Amino acid sequence: MNLSDFTHCAYIAGLLGGLLIGIAAALFVLLNGRIAGISGILAGLLQADKGDKTWRVLFLLGMAAAPYVYQMASSLPPVTIEAGTAQLIIAGLLVGLGTSYASGCTSGHGVCGISRGSIRSIAATLTFMMAGIITVYLTRHLIGL
Amino acid sequence: MLNINAFVVGLLFGLGLIISGMTDPSKVIGFLDLAGAWDPSLAFVMGGAILVGAGAFTLAKKRQRSLLGAPMQLSSATELDKGLLIGSLVFGIGWGLSGFCPGPAVVSAAAGQPKAWIFVASMLAGMALYVMIERRGK
Numbered sequence: 001m002n003l004s005d006f007t008h009c010a011y012i013a014g015l016l017g018g019l020l021i022g023i024a025a026a027l028f029v030l031l032n033g034r035i036a037g038i039s040g041i042l043a044g045l046l047q048a049d050k051g052d053k054t055w056r057v058l059f060l061l062g063m064a065a066a067p068y069v070y071q072m073a074s075s076l077p078p079v080t081i082e083a084g085t086a087q088l089i090i091a092g093l094l095v096g097l098g099t100s101y102a103s104g105c106t107s108g109h110g111v112c113g114i115s116r117g118s119i120r121s122i123a124a125t126l127t128f129m130m131a132g133i134i135t136v137y138l139t140r141h142l143i144g145l
Numbered sequence: 146m147l148n149i150n151a152f153v154v155g156l157l158f159g160l161g162l163i164i165s166g167m168t169d170p171s172k173v174i175g176f177l178d179l180a181g182a183w184d185p186s187l188a189f190v191m192g193g194a195i196l197v198g199a200g201a202f203t204l205a206k207k208r209q210r211s212l213l214g215a216p217m218q219l220s221s222a223t224e225l226d227k228g229l230l231i232g233s234l235v236f237g238i239g240w241g242l243s244g245f246c247p248g249p250a251v252v253s254a255a256a257g258q259p260k261a262w263i264f265v266a267s268m269l270a271g272m273a274l275y276v277m278i279e280r281r282g283k
Contacts, residue, residue, distance in 0.1 A: 010166060010186035017165020018193025024157035025194065026201030031150045033211035033218050036158060038248040043272045055151040062155025063248070064255035069156060070163050077163065079253060080171035081260040083243045092250075092264040094239030096271020099247060101232025103220075106246040107158070109233070110191055115198030116206060116219065123225050124233040129177075131237025136177040139242065 025112050037108020038063075039099035102128075146213055159252045165190040168252050170244025177241055 028036040032055070041059055044050045067076055083091065099105040102124050104113060109128075113121020166172045167190060175184035208217050240246050245253075245264050253261035 010184070011189055014165050014186040014189035015193045017161045017163070017167065018190035019197055020157055020161030020164060021190065022161075022194035022197025022201075024154045024161060025198045027150065027157070028154045029205045029211070029217075029219075030201055031211055031213045031215075032147050032154075033205070033213075033215040035219070036154060038158075038246075038251065039272075042247060042251070042269065043275070046269065046273050046276055055148050058148050058152040059155035060251060062152040062157075063159035063251050065156050066159025066163060066252055067256035070160055076256060077166065077169060079169050079256075079258060081244070081253075081258065082171055082174070083260070085260075085263060088243055088245075088260055088264045089267045091239040091243035091245065092267025093271040093274075094235050094242070095245065095247065095250075095264075096268040096273075097275055098232045098234070098236030098239060098271075100272050100275035101228045102236055103229065103232070105236060105248070106191075106240075107248050111194040111198055112202070114191075115195050116202035117199075118220070119223055120220075120225060120229055124229055127230055127233035128237035128240060131234045132177045132241035133179055135238045135241025136174055137180050140174075140178060141180050 021107075021111060022115075025107070025115065029112070035104075035108055035112045037104050037112060039095075039105040040103065040108050043100055098128075147215055150213070158248065159255075161190075161194075162249050162252050165193075167246075168249040168256075170249075173244040173246075173249070174241070 025036040028034055041056050044056050045053060070076060081088075095105075102109070104121065104124060106128070109121040109124040114125060162168050166187065172184060173187065175182065176187040205217060206219065211217055243264055245261070247268065250261050250264050250268065254265045
């Protein structure tokens, strides 16, 4: 059986991938006592006063290994990046600044925070989803980027 | 042991992102595009993750230490402050502009996507900018 037998259906693939993300977040909080929040893990590497760099680097190396491990079973799903360079630079800055001020992103707030019933994370997730939806509406349907 | 687990969790998390379709920005934008050909499949990603996560976090909240003896580091903040809401708003705009949030961007950059590198470099610059602004404010 091939991995792509499951992943050709977007709903099953989404659910399977989501369950795996949930298992990862569960293992991290139960064994390491930490939130699997990617923006926080990255940002912690940029703060000189944080002495806990080793696990952050290893977490990110694990993430970086994922496409190569996946390729042992199946070819990687197609990736289409429609945004141009300037748009990616602006978007990257906004994501870096925004997740820093908000203390979290889709993983930290959207998965871990909602899982533990945090009001802040529910508010954050509703806010960035709404902002994303409005941005896509404006850029796709009004401006036509 | 904690460090080994960090690597394993990062790997599982990354595999979950790839399998779910989250690493494809055009798919993410399709999910956010309610007015277009809306693709709701990514809602199952967060749903599936929370399904597993809710049980684990209920257990974790009752503990002072993790199963490996590490301190349980869960935020106790409850205030909906300006930083949280404006930050999330700004993040959402960047997410909608690119289709990238931090996790999938890291995985795509590692897979060798040049455009993901541009995004990640810029995102790290944004994070560094925040650290500088905060340090000046102190």
